[in-house]
Amino acid sequence: MDAIIKRRREEIENTPLDQPLPSDLLTSIITANTPRDINYNKIDDKEVMRPMNDHEIRVIIFDGIIAGTDTTANTISFIVYYLAHHPDVKRKMLTEIDRIFQDDKTRPITENDVHNLKYCEAIVKEVSRIFSVVHVFSRCLEKPDEIGGYQWPAETMIKISVDAIHHNEEYWDEPEKFNPDRWMVEDKKSPLRTESGVITACNELLVEIKLRN
Numbered sequence: 001m002d003a004i005i006k007r008r009r010e011e012i013e014n015t016p017l018d019q020p021l022p023s024d025l026l027t028s029i030i031t032a033n034t035p036r037d038i039n040y041n042k043i044d045d046k047e048v049m050r051p052m053n054d055h056e057i058r059v060i061i062f063d064g065i066i067a068g069t070d071t072t073a074n075t076i077s078f079i080v081y082y083l084a085h086h087p088d089v090k091r092k093m094l095t096e097i098d099r100i101f102q103d104d105k106t107r108p109i110t111e112n113d114v115h116n117l118k119y120c121e122a123i124v125k126e127v128s129r130i131f132s133v134v135h136v137f138s139r140c141l142e143k144p145d146e147i148g149g150y151q152w153p154a155e156t157m158i159k160i161s162v163d164a165i166h167h168n169e170e171y172w173d174e175p176e177k178f179n180p181d182r183w184m185v186e187d188k189k190s191p192l193r194t195e196s197g198v199i200t201a202c203n204e205l206l207v208e209i210k211l212r213n
Contacts, residue, residue, distance in 0.1 A: 005030070005061075025061075029057050030057060033050060033052075071133045074131075074133050075127060075133055078131045079124070079127050082126075089178075089180055092119055093119055093120055096118070122182075122183035125180075125183045126179065126182065129172075132166060135163055136159050136162065137159070139160070140157050141154055
Protein backbone atom coordinates (compact mmCIF):
# COMPACT_ATOMS: atom_id res chain seq x y z
CA MET A 1 0.00 0.00 0.00
CA ASP A 2 2.84 2.42 0.85
CA ALA A 3 4.41 1.82 -2.56
CA ILE A 4 1.08 2.45 -4.31
CA ILE A 5 0.57 5.73 -2.43
CA LYS A 6 4.14 6.84 -3.14
CA ARG A 7 3.82 6.04 -6.85
CA ARG A 8 0.54 7.92 -7.14
CA ARG A 9 2.02 10.94 -5.34
CA GLU A 10 4.86 11.02 -7.85
CA GLU A 11 2.42 10.77 -10.76
CA ILE A 12 0.41 13.70 -9.36
CA GLU A 13 3.53 15.82 -8.77
CA ASN A 14 4.73 15.18 -12.32
CA THR A 15 1.40 16.14 -13.86
CA PRO A 16 1.01 19.84 -14.77
CA LEU A 17 -1.73 21.70 -12.91
CA ASP A 18 -3.63 22.31 -16.13
CA GLN A 19 -3.73 18.60 -16.94
CA PRO A 20 -6.50 16.33 -15.57
CA LEU A 21 -5.74 13.62 -13.03
CA PRO A 22 -7.23 10.12 -12.84
CA SER A 23 -10.68 10.12 -11.26
CA ASP A 24 -10.28 7.63 -8.42
CA LEU A 25 -10.49 7.50 -4.64
CA LEU A 26 -6.75 7.46 -3.94
CA THR A 27 -6.09 10.51 -6.12
CA SER A 28 -8.95 12.39 -4.45
CA ILE A 29 -7.59 11.61 -0.98
CA ILE A 30 -4.02 12.60 -1.85
CA THR A 31 -5.08 15.89 -3.46
CA ALA A 32 -7.55 16.84 -0.70
CA ASN A 33 -6.80 20.32 0.71
CA THR A 34 -4.26 21.06 -2.02
CA PRO A 35 -4.53 23.28 -5.12
CA ARG A 36 -5.51 20.07 -6.95
CA ASP A 37 -8.64 19.73 -4.79
CA ILE A 38 -11.74 20.68 -6.79
CA ASN A 39 -13.12 22.36 -3.63
CA TYR A 40 -9.87 24.13 -2.74
CA ASN A 41 -10.93 27.59 -3.97
CA LYS A 42 -14.36 27.28 -2.35
CA ILE A 43 -12.99 27.15 1.18
CA ASP A 44 -11.80 30.13 3.21
CA ASP A 45 -8.02 29.95 3.64
CA LYS A 46 -8.34 30.00 7.41
CA GLU A 47 -10.41 26.85 7.32
CA VAL A 48 -8.30 24.85 4.87
CA MET A 49 -7.00 21.73 6.59
CA ARG A 50 -3.58 20.33 5.81
CA PRO A 51 -3.20 17.54 3.24
CA MET A 52 -3.09 14.03 4.69
CA ASN A 53 0.19 12.20 5.15
CA ASP A 54 0.82 8.67 3.87
CA HIS A 55 -0.06 7.03 7.20
CA GLU A 56 -3.44 8.78 7.35
CA ILE A 57 -4.18 7.88 3.73
CA ARG A 58 -3.28 4.25 4.37
CA VAL A 59 -5.67 4.11 7.34
CA ILE A 60 -8.53 5.58 5.27
CA ILE A 61 -7.94 3.17 2.38
CA PHE A 62 -7.84 0.14 4.67
CA ASP A 63 -10.95 1.36 6.46
CA GLY A 64 -12.70 1.63 3.10
CA ILE A 65 -11.61 -1.88 2.11
CA ILE A 66 -12.82 -3.39 5.39
CA ALA A 67 -16.11 -1.46 5.55
CA GLY A 68 -16.77 -1.81 1.84
CA THR A 69 -16.01 -5.52 1.35
CA ASP A 70 -16.37 -7.56 4.54
CA THR A 71 -19.57 -5.84 5.66
CA THR A 72 -20.97 -5.95 2.14
CA ALA A 73 -20.25 -9.66 1.72
CA ASN A 74 -21.97 -10.50 5.01
CA THR A 75 -24.98 -8.33 4.28
CA ILE A 76 -25.40 -9.76 0.77
CA SER A 77 -25.26 -13.28 2.21
CA PHE A 78 -28.10 -12.44 4.61
CA ILE A 79 -30.08 -10.80 1.79
CA VAL A 80 -29.81 -13.94 -0.35
CA TYR A 81 -30.92 -16.04 2.63
CA TYR A 82 -34.05 -13.95 3.28
CA LEU A 83 -34.98 -13.68 -0.39
CA ALA A 84 -34.78 -17.47 -0.65
CA HIS A 85 -37.10 -17.85 2.35
CA HIS A 86 -39.52 -15.05 1.34
CA PRO A 87 -40.47 -15.50 -2.35
CA ASP A 88 -43.11 -12.77 -2.05
CA VAL A 89 -40.40 -10.25 -1.17
CA LYS A 90 -38.27 -11.50 -4.05
CA ARG A 91 -41.17 -11.04 -6.48
CA LYS A 92 -41.74 -7.45 -5.35
CA MET A 93 -38.03 -6.73 -5.68
CA LEU A 94 -37.88 -8.12 -9.23
CA THR A 95 -41.01 -6.19 -10.19
CA GLU A 96 -39.39 -2.95 -9.05
CA ILE A 97 -36.17 -3.75 -10.94
CA ASP A 98 -38.15 -4.53 -14.12
CA ARG A 99 -40.06 -1.27 -13.76
CA ILE A 100 -36.90 0.81 -13.34
CA PHE A 101 -34.81 -0.87 -16.02
CA GLN A 102 -37.65 -1.62 -18.47
CA ASP A 103 -36.33 -5.14 -19.09
CA ASP A 104 -32.91 -3.76 -20.13
CA LYS A 105 -30.63 -5.30 -17.52
CA THR A 106 -27.48 -4.57 -19.53
CA ARG A 107 -27.48 -0.78 -19.29
CA PRO A 108 -25.29 0.85 -16.62
CA ILE A 109 -27.00 1.74 -13.36
CA THR A 110 -27.35 5.49 -12.79
CA GLU A 111 -27.64 7.65 -9.69
CA ASN A 112 -31.35 8.10 -10.37
CA ASP A 113 -31.77 4.33 -10.54
CA VAL A 114 -30.17 3.98 -7.12
CA HIS A 115 -32.55 6.53 -5.60
CA ASN A 116 -35.60 5.01 -7.31
CA LEU A 117 -35.02 1.45 -6.10
CA LYS A 118 -37.00 2.09 -2.93
CA TYR A 119 -38.00 -1.50 -2.23
CA CYS A 120 -34.46 -2.76 -2.80
CA GLU A 121 -33.34 -0.17 -0.27
CA ALA A 122 -36.02 -1.37 2.15
CA ILE A 123 -34.69 -4.94 1.86
CA VAL A 124 -31.15 -3.76 2.62
CA LYS A 125 -32.34 -1.83 5.67
CA GLU A 126 -34.49 -4.66 7.01
CA VAL A 127 -31.70 -7.21 6.67
CA SER A 128 -29.30 -4.77 8.34
CA ARG A 129 -31.77 -4.35 11.19
CA ILE A 130 -32.23 -8.06 11.84
CA PHE A 131 -28.61 -9.10 11.31
CA SER A 132 -26.33 -6.19 12.17
CA VAL A 133 -22.83 -6.59 10.79
CA VAL A 134 -21.64 -4.45 13.72
CA HIS A 135 -23.14 -5.59 17.02
CA VAL A 136 -21.64 -3.06 19.44
CA PHE A 137 -20.70 0.61 19.21
CA SER A 138 -18.06 2.02 21.54
CA ARG A 139 -17.74 5.62 22.65
CA CYS A 140 -15.26 7.12 25.11
CA LEU A 141 -16.47 10.06 27.20
CA GLU A 142 -14.28 13.14 26.81
CA LYS A 143 -15.75 14.69 29.96
CA PRO A 144 -17.97 13.58 32.88
CA ASP A 145 -21.57 13.05 31.82
CA GLU A 146 -24.91 11.66 32.99
CA ILE A 147 -26.26 8.69 31.05
CA GLY A 148 -29.27 6.62 32.06
CA GLY A 149 -29.52 8.43 35.37
CA TYR A 150 -25.94 7.59 36.36
CA GLN A 151 -22.88 9.82 36.58
CA TRP A 152 -19.92 8.65 34.51
CA PRO A 153 -16.36 10.03 34.78
CA ALA A 154 -14.31 11.15 31.80
CA GLU A 155 -12.56 8.43 29.76
CA THR A 156 -15.32 5.91 30.55
CA MET A 157 -15.88 3.54 27.62
CA ILE A 158 -19.60 3.27 26.81
CA LYS A 159 -20.83 0.19 24.90
CA ILE A 160 -24.06 0.39 22.90
CA SER A 161 -25.79 -2.84 21.86
CA VAL A 162 -27.05 -2.44 18.30
CA ASP A 163 -29.00 -5.71 18.39
CA ALA A 164 -30.84 -4.64 21.54
CA ILE A 165 -32.00 -1.47 19.77
CA HIS A 166 -32.93 -3.22 16.53
CA HIS A 167 -34.99 -5.87 18.32
CA ASN A 168 -36.66 -3.61 20.88
CA GLU A 169 -40.47 -3.81 20.75
CA GLU A 170 -40.68 -0.18 21.87
CA TYR A 171 -39.28 0.89 18.51
CA TRP A 172 -40.38 -1.87 16.14
CA ASP A 173 -43.62 -3.74 15.49
CA GLU A 174 -42.88 -7.47 15.55
CA PRO A 175 -39.10 -6.91 15.60
CA GLU A 176 -38.28 -10.58 14.93
CA LYS A 177 -40.32 -10.57 11.71
CA PHE A 178 -38.64 -9.92 8.35
CA ASN A 179 -40.75 -7.15 6.86
CA PRO A 180 -39.16 -4.76 4.33
CA ASP A 181 -42.48 -2.91 4.02
CA ARG A 182 -41.84 -1.30 7.41
CA TRP A 183 -39.27 0.87 5.61
CA MET A 184 -41.65 2.08 2.92
CA VAL A 185 -42.52 5.04 5.14
CA GLU A 186 -40.92 8.42 4.53
CA ASP A 187 -40.10 9.26 8.15
CA LYS A 188 -38.41 5.94 8.96
CA LYS A 189 -34.75 6.26 9.89
CA SER A 190 -31.96 3.91 8.85
CA PRO A 191 -30.88 1.05 11.09
CA LEU A 192 -27.55 1.30 12.87
CA ARG A 193 -25.03 -0.49 10.70
CA THR A 194 -21.62 1.09 11.20
CA GLU A 195 -20.03 3.43 13.70
CA SER A 196 -20.68 7.06 12.88
CA GLY A 197 -18.11 9.36 11.33
CA VAL A 198 -17.27 11.02 8.04
CA ILE A 199 -15.11 8.15 6.81
CA THR A 200 -17.64 5.49 7.73
CA ALA A 201 -20.49 7.49 6.21
CA CYS A 202 -18.68 7.46 2.86
CA ASN A 203 -18.05 3.73 3.18
CA GLU A 204 -21.69 3.09 4.01
CA LEU A 205 -22.76 4.90 0.83
CA LEU A 206 -20.46 2.64 -1.18
CA VAL A 207 -22.04 -0.39 0.49
CA GLU A 208 -25.55 0.86 -0.34
CA ILE A 209 -24.66 1.34 -4.01
CA LYS A 210 -23.02 -2.09 -4.28
CA LEU A 211 -25.95 -3.85 -2.66
CA ARG A 212 -28.47 -2.18 -4.96
CA ASN A 213 -26.38 -2.68 -8.10
